[in-house]
Amino acid sequence: xxxxxxxxxxxxxxxxxxxxxxxxxxxxxxxxxxxxxxxxxxxxxxxxxxxxxxxxxxxxxxxxxxxxxxxxxxxxxxxxxxxxxxxxxxxxxxxxxxxxxxxxxxxxxxxxxxxxxxxxxxxxxxxxxxxxxxxxxxxxxxxxxxxxxxxxxxxxxxxxxxxxxxxxxxxxxxxxxxxxxxxxxxxxxxxxxxxxxxxxxxxxxxxxxxxxxxxxxxxxxxxxx
Amino acid sequence: xxxxxxxxxxxxxxxxxxxxxxxxxxxxxxxxxxxxxxxxxxxxxxxxxxxxxxxxxxxxxxxxxxxxxxxxxxxxxxxxxxxxxxxxxxxxxxxxxxxxxxxxxxxxxxxxxxxxxxxxxxxxxxxxxxxxxxxxxxxxxxxxxxxxxxxxxxxxxxxxxxxxxxxxxxxxxxxxxxxxxxxxxxxxxxxxxxxxxxxxxxxxxxxxxxxxxxxxxxxxxxxxx
Numbered sequence: 118x119x120x121x122x123x124x125x126x127x128x129x130x131x132x133x134x135x136x137x138x139x140x141x142x143x144x145x146x147x148x149x150x151x152x153x154x155x156x157x158x159x160x161x162x163x164x165x166x167x168x169x170x171x172x173x174x175x176x177x178x179x180x181x182x183x184x185x186x187x188x189x190x191x192x193x194x195x196x197x198x199x200x201x202x203x204x205x206x207x208x209x210x211x212x213x214x215x216x217x218x219x220x221x222x223x224x225x226x227x228x229x230x231x232x233x234x235x236x237x238x239x240x241x242x243x244x245x246x247x248x249x250x251x252x253x254x255x256x257x258x259x260x261x262x263x264x265x266x267x268x269x270x271x272x273x274x275x276x277x278x279x280x281x282x283x284x285x286x287x288x289x290x291x292x293x294x295x296x297x298x299x300x301x302x303x304x305x306x307x308x309x310x311x312x313x314x315x316x317x318x319x320x321x322x323x324x325x326x327x328x329x330x331x332x333x334x335x336x337x338x339x340x341x342x
Numbered sequence: 343x344x345x346x347x348x349x350x351x352x353x354x355x356x357x358x359x360x361x362x363x364x365x366x367x368x369x370x371x372x373x374x375x376x377x378x379x380x381x382x383x384x385x386x387x388x389x390x391x392x393x394x395x396x397x398x399x400x401x402x403x404x405x406x407x408x409x410x411x412x413x414x415x416x417x418x419x420x421x422x423x424x425x426x427x428x429x430x431x432x433x434x435x436x437x438x439x440x441x442x443x444x445x446x447x448x449x450x451x452x453x454x455x456x457x458x459x460x461x462x463x464x465x466x467x468x469x470x471x472x473x474x475x476x477x478x479x480x481x482x483x484x485x486x487x488x489x490x491x492x493x494x495x496x497x498x499x500x501x502x503x504x505x506x507x508x509x510x511x512x513x514x515x516x517x518x519x520x521x522x523x524x525x526x527x528x529x530x531x532x533x534x535x536x537x538x539x540x541x542x543x544x545x546x547x548x549x550x551x552x553x554x555x556x557x558x559x560x561x562x563x564x565x566x567x
Contacts, residue, residue, distance in 0.1 A: 166390060166520045166524065168394060169491075171495050295388065316414050
């Protein structure tokens with residue numbers, strides 16, 4: 118394992134804490150908190166469906182449509198307007214508690230740092246601003262620029278080219294098994310943030326780093342410099 | 343709306359009843375039946391992840407890996423062997439009760455009929471044989487032949503070429519919003535079987551036919567001949 122030249126960070130759930138958002142979604146789903154992982158997985162499934170079908174709609178709209186599908190399957194009445202309204206809490210999520218220190222640690226060690234998210238361009242800018250993280254990145258990239266969602270291989274290849282780096286010099290850091298898998302299958306290194314409720318995908322290659330929080334990952338990466 | 347030249351049928355949940363399988367999966371998940379839709383959605387998500395990443399693993403293996411992920415996130419201990427064992431019930435599902443009559447009705451009307459499934463080639467052949475449906479199709483096609491999962495656009499285009507038909511002369515019949523969406527985005531017509539627990543994807547074009555069971559769909563199609 119060698120030090121990557123560019124580190125890419127997933128944002129939702131990886132850097133930002135979806136806890137509050139989940140509470141507001143649970144309220145909309147009439148308190149059925151057990152439906153939250155189903156909603157989030159349905160949103161991810163349909164973002165992949167969109168890319169496989171050569172289409173693009175932004176992540177918030179897909180999230181709202183997924184919320185309506187899950188609601189309808191569970192006899193919860195939910196208008197399109199109310200579903201869209203619920204997605205607004207995506208824009209004001211706090212960072213997980215170790216994130217600011219971890220990002221500063223990596224930055225001080227001289228790493229080039231990029232946010233790479235499935236959120237829309239505007240949405241991502243707002244999210245990072247509200248979380249106070251904007252200045253910690255060299256570059257902030259939404260998949261909206263390429264019109265495909267992660268984990269499409271071409272997103273990672275496009276992002277590495279954009280940063281003028283070879284795939285093997287890039288590392289994806291994410292709390293999602295599918296993001297780690299997609300990045301590694303595209304030839305990148307990867308680190309998995311094993312947050313509660315998140316699992317690696319066992320049919321994909323194992324990431325170079327696997328730790329329960331970002332600070333522990335940052336310490337390993339600083340050790341490579 | 344004009345009569346399609348070739349009708350393609352999705353198999354799992356669309357023709358075959360997953361009820362019994364869900365019971366055996368629920369037993370493995372320690373009776374947590376509310377996790378079943380999450381497992382199925384995770385399996386679908388990771389089949390899309392696999393195709394987006396230019397990889398191929400068969401559907402049973404993806405289903406077993408998804409089952410382990412869902413189990414781990416819910417503090418259920420599940421070995422890889424036990425997960426794979428659970429997937430075996432996929433091969434002996436009964437047809438939904440109106441399916442045999444509906445398929446015979448369409449066949450008698452002179453429609454060319456094709457099964458098009460994300461199941462593996464061997465798995466699909468076994469499923470249709472055990473359900474007594476094999477002889478009702480002109481062709482049985484697994485996505486394994488093309489190494490990509492539905493709803494990748496190229497699967498529909500490849501299947502229509504294989505049947506020597508233009509995309510607009512093909513119709514997908516499925517109980518899944520993502521399959522209907524993918525087919526329509528690939529230029530096919532589509533019919534949605536609105537089975538309990540299934541929803542159309544609201545951000546995709548509306549299918550030409552939307553009925554709660556296959557017999558009602560068959561009657562509409564016979565009317566076009």
